[in-house]
Amino acid sequence: MSILFEPVRLGELELANRIVMAPMTRSRADQHGVPTAEMVEYYRQRASAGLIVAEGTAPSASGLGYCRTPAIYSPAQIAAWKAVTDAVHAEGGLIVLQLMHVGRAASAHNKPAGAATVAPSALRARTQLFTDTAGMVDTDEPQALSPHDIEQVIEDYRQAALNARQAGFDGVELHCTSGYLPMQFMASGSNRREDQYGGSVENRVRFPQQVLAAMASAIGPGRVALRLCPGNPFNDIDDEDPLATAVALCKAAEPMGLAYVHIMRSPLAELDAFALAQRHCSNGLILNDGFDGESAQAALQAGQGDAVSFARHFIANPDLVERLRKGLPLARFDRKTLYSPGPEGYSDYPLAEAVAP
Numbered sequence: 001m002s003i004l005f006e007p008v009r010l011g012e013l014e015l016a017n018r019i020v021m022a023p024m025t026r027s028r029a030d031q032h033g034v035p036t037a038e039m040v041e042y043y044r045q046r047a048s049a050g051l052i053v054a055e056g057t058a059p060s061a062s063g064l065g066y067c068r069t070p071a072i073y074s075p076a077q078i079a080a081w082k083a084v085t086d087a088v089h090a091e092g093g094l095i096v097l098q099l100m101h102v103g104r105a106a107s108a109h110n111k112p113a114g115a116a117t118v119a120p121s122a123l124r125a126r127t128q129l130f131t132d133t134a135g136m137v138d139t140d141e142p143q144a145l146s147p148h149d150i151e152q153v154i155e156d157y158r159q160a161a162l163n164a165r166q167a168g169f170d171g172v173e174l175h176c177t178s179g180y181l182p183m184q185f186m187a188s189g190s191n192r193r194e195d196q197y198g199g200s201v202e203n204r205v206r207f208p209q210q211v212l213a214a215m216a217s218a219i220g221p222g223r224v225a226l227r228l229c230p231g232n233p234f235n236d237i238d239d240e241d242p243l244a245t246a247v248a249l250c251k252a253a254e255p256m257g258l259a260y261v262h263i264m265r266s267p268l269a270e271l272d273a274f275a276l277a278q279r280h281c282s283n284g285l286i287l288n289d290g291f292d293g294e295s296a297q298a299a300l301q302a303g304q305g306d307a308v309s310f311a312r313h314f315i316a317n318p319d320l321v322e323r324l325r326k327g328l329p330l331a332r333f334d335r336k337t338l339y340s341p342g343p344e345g346y347s348d349y350p351l352a353e354a355v356a357p
Helices: 037-045 075-090 147-166 181-186 206-219 242-256 273-280 293-301 312-316 320-326
Strands: 008-010 013-015 019-021 051-057 095-099 128-131 135-138 172-175 224-228 260-264 284-288 307-310
Touching: 008 284, 019 320, 037 075, 051 075, 075 095, 075 147, 095 147, 147 172, 147 206, 172 206, 181 206, 206 224, 206 242, 224 242, 242 273, 260 273, 273 284, 293 307, 307 312
Parallel strands: 019 051, 019 307, 051 095, 095 172, 172 224, 224 260, 260 284, 284 307
Antiparallel strands: 008 013, 128 135
16 A cells, blocks of 8 residues: 555544645635635545645734635634534544734735734735735735734734634644745844844744744644745745744744644755755654655655645545545646635536546
């Protein structure tokens, strides 16, 4: 049997196989950040994955920034997510929630009234994002978080971890890449602070370190994880030494005994993110970016990680695990419907058996 289909334990998480569904923003929540019935079906269809990492979800109203993305701070949001986790568990699956505070990568058009856009420093991200009401717009000018504000954001994450468990999730994953709030603190280009959260690399990783510690204290470290992509420039992120930053975060997280580190291949040719994680993380490792079944199996056999996550292949192949097991061809997804509302290009992709000649 291929190592892909062997069980593995990551912290408190017992995966039936090593094929993980990566978190993917698909913009199918309602305007209040509440998961929809379409999301229940979408995740249910993919429950054969050893682990589903549900899409980036805001821990607070200020953490929202894109249109139709979910959150988990209100009773309605928690109840709607419970329908998702119940459906996945009924199929024998395992599911954790990725917590994603977008920080300055936001527009007020996509936030509830009164929700602030915040960041470590008052520096606007030089990028645009889509809104349903105004089309493409520049990101907001953010407010710099005060030390008291930072304490509140950390508390928001801690409560979000508790809310996730109340909603039936098996754990949480902290989104520490793609130019969102933790990475805004970590990167020298977006963090110009002169207090304990700025300056040295040890200070700049203090915020994600404290968030992880707070969530671990709330639900147990074996149900908490982080996602990292060293050198990712997305959302106008610039860091003077991404290797040193990633190493510092891994070293800060190492003593906590987290469930896993979800490590993405670095876009920098000179930076081997998988080797970095192997060297500095004794937690479980989930590898991500650009894998197919054959390369995933080879990476696991070579001891590079404990599991491999797939994003694009899970979009059009709800039965990806079965297709890889049987060597069946993989369907291609429709790029035009990645973020459009409704079931088209989301929960309507057929199983392999439905398209077999």
